Amino acid sequence: MENLHHIVVVGGGAGGLELVTRLGNKLGKKRKARITLVDAGLTHVWKPLLHEVASGSLDASANEINYRAHARKHHYEFQLGRMNGLDRDAKQVVIAPFLDSEGREVVPERRIEYDTLVIAVGSNANDFGTPGALDNCLFLDSLNQARRFHNLMLNAFLRKNHDAQSGNSHALPITIIGAGATGVELAAELRLASRELPVYGMNHLRPEDVSITVIEAAERILPALPARLSAAATRELENQNVRVMTGQPVSEVREGTLIMKDGTELVSEMTIWAAGIKAPAFLSGLGGLETNRSNQIKVRQTLETTIDPDIFAFGDCAECPQPDSDRPVPPRAQAAHQQADVLFKTLRNRLQGEEAVPFVYNDHGSLINFSRYTTVGNLMGNLSGRSMYIEGKVARLFYLSLYRMHQVALHGFLRTGVIWLMDRITRAMHPRLKLH
Numbered sequence: 001m002e003n004l005h006h007i008v009v010v011g012g013g014a015g016g017l018e019l020v021t022r023l024g025n026k027l028g029k030k031r032k033a034r035i036t037l038v039d040a041g042l043t044h045v046w047k048p049l050l051h052e053v054a055s056g057s058l059d060a061s062a063n064e065i066n067y068r069a070h071a072r073k074h075h076y077e078f079q080l081g082r083m084n085g086l087d088r089d090a091k092q093v094v095i096a097p098f099l100d101s102e103g104r105e106v107v108p109e110r111r112i113e114y115d116t117l118v119i120a121v122g123s124n125a126n127d128f129g130t131p132g133a134l135d136n137c138l139f140l141d142s143l144n145q146a147r148r149f150h151n152l153m154l155n156a157f158l159r160k161n162h163d164a165q166s167g168n169s170h171a172l173p174i175t176i177i178g179a180g181a182t183g184v185e186l187a188a189e190l191r192l193a194s195r196e197l198p199v200y201g202m203n204h205l206r207p208e209d210v211s212i213t214v215i216e217a218a219e220r221i222l223p224a225l226p227a228r229l230s231a232a233a234t235r236e237l238e239n240q241n242v243r244v245m246t247g248q249p250v251s252e253v254r255e256g257t258l259i260m261k262d263g264t265e266l267v268s269e270m271t272i273w274a275a276g277i278k279a280p281a282f283l284s285g286l287g288g289l290e291t292n293r294s295n296q297i298k299v300r301q302t303l304e305t306t307i308d309p310d311i312f313a314f315g316d317c318a319e320c321p322q323p324d325s326d327r328p329v330p331p332r333a334q335a336a337h338q339q340a341d342v343l344f345k346t347l348r349n350r351l352q353g354e355e356a357v358p359f360v361y362n363d364h365g366s367l368i369n370f371s372r373y374t375t376v377g378n379l380m381g382n383l384s385g386r387s388m389y390i391e392g393k394v395a396r397l398f399y400l401s402l403y404r405m406h407q408v409a410l411h412g413f414l415r416t417g418v419i420w421l422m423d424r425i426t427r428a429m430h431p432r433l434k435l436h
Contacts (some may be wrong), residue, residue: 002346004034005032006323007033007035008093008116008117010038010093010117011035011039012394013336015043015337016037016039016120017037017070021070021074022344023076023344024074024075024076027146034077035068035074035075035431036114037079039078039080041080042066042067043064043067043086046335049144050146053143053147055189056153056192057193057371060143060378062142064120070410075422081096083121085286088287088288088308090113090116092112093112094109095109096109098424099111104391116350117310117311117340118311119311120313120314120317121317123277123314123317124139124141124280126278131251131252131253132252132253132254133421136271140272149272153193156200156269157205157210162204170205170209171211172209172210174210174268174271176214177253177273177275178216179215179216179218179246183216183275184368188371190212194207207241208241211215218247221233221246223332225368228379232391233376236373239373240373249261253271256269259412278294278296279318287306290306290309294316296312296316296318299314300320301358302356303324303346314339329361334363335361339341343359364380366378367395372385375395407419
């Protein structure tokens with residue numbers, strides 16, 4: 001094998017997969033570098049869609065990207081495994097043993113040598129150490145968790161439908177802790193499911209039997225977004241018969257019950273934790289890299305780690321400073337997309353002995369989708385810096401374009417057009433909700 005510069009990217013999320021795709025197409029194809037992607041899963045699903053997978057409004061199997069097939073088409077290598085160590089002196093990534101579903105070792109621990117390492121392992125929800133949260137809450141950090149939630153939701157609806165048919169108590173209280181974009185959009189998707197499932201035979205359970213509550217510790221939902229957008233989202237949730245509780249921190253999660261900070265109790269048969277973010281715990285102290293309290297790797301504005309010029313990190317797992325601001329880059333999909341673009345230029349420059357490109361975040365606005373009901377958001381003006389509030393069909397069009405832009409980055413315009421056409425056909429032929 002040629003002695004090519006080896007770029008290893010750990011994490012095949014939105015940013016990581018976009019980065020290796022460009023590196024493979026531009027550098028790997030021309031044999032200017034060897035590109036390897038490492039991920040613990042075999043397939044990729046855009047993380048902002050996981051709440052739709054959980055509710056059943058999206059069939060993940062139709063939207064998955066197989067890493068091996070994608071790697072072959074875009075001239076990079078794929079290694080299945082979970083990173084659990086880093087030897088900076090030897091410039092090696094340590095990959096944990098790969099086990100099958102029964103716990104048997106399939107592939108032993110191994111090491112992958114690198115010349116340049118990029119860490120893009122994303123983030124998880126942050127339970128802030130709340131007692132009982134890990135044991136009694138559902139999370140939506142991965143495709144497997146989203147699928148598990150979907151199965152539990154279908155079983156809960158089926159059980160309550162039988163109880164209603166038998167004349168027994170059949171109320172189904174569902175609570176979402178955290179009213180960021182994921183929590184708010186999930187609430188709307190669950191309300192849609194409560195209205196759609198009776199169409200498919202669960203006609204003894206009425207939508208009003210399913211109570212959905214969104215809890216936010218801050219004084220308003222979507223606290224990181226403009227107040228006008230927050231107010232519009234609150235109105236829409238209330239219009240969809242979703243209860244909104246703000247300024248209400250949860251102090252403990254018990255089986256079937258939430259304990260609020262003021263001591264009041266809230267009955268909850270299904271509880272989803274969608275509050276906060278933190279990087280994976282294994283990053284803390286990894287290879288001596290500098291991290292913050294949320295396990296994020298501290299990087300310079302060039303996305304280069306603060307103590308090793310051969311290691312970069314970006315996306316939700318990195319704390320990246322910005323000029324003229326005391327706040328780092330926010331953990332958002334659009335930030336990861338922009339960072340992947342800048343980091344590609346930096347890595348290409350490194351091969352040519354040129355300088356790294358500083359990353360400057362451009363906020364293009366925010367869009368919140370309320371399932372098939374409506375979409376609201378604000379778009380940032382590139383020249384004026386002012387935001388423009390939008391809602392309805394126009395906002396929905398912009399929202400859908402975000403995912404199509406991700407697909408274009410991975411497949412190109414032609415294949416994305418074919419995928420869009422197939423999606424339209426699939427939606428016309430299949431139920432509006434995934435029923436299994």
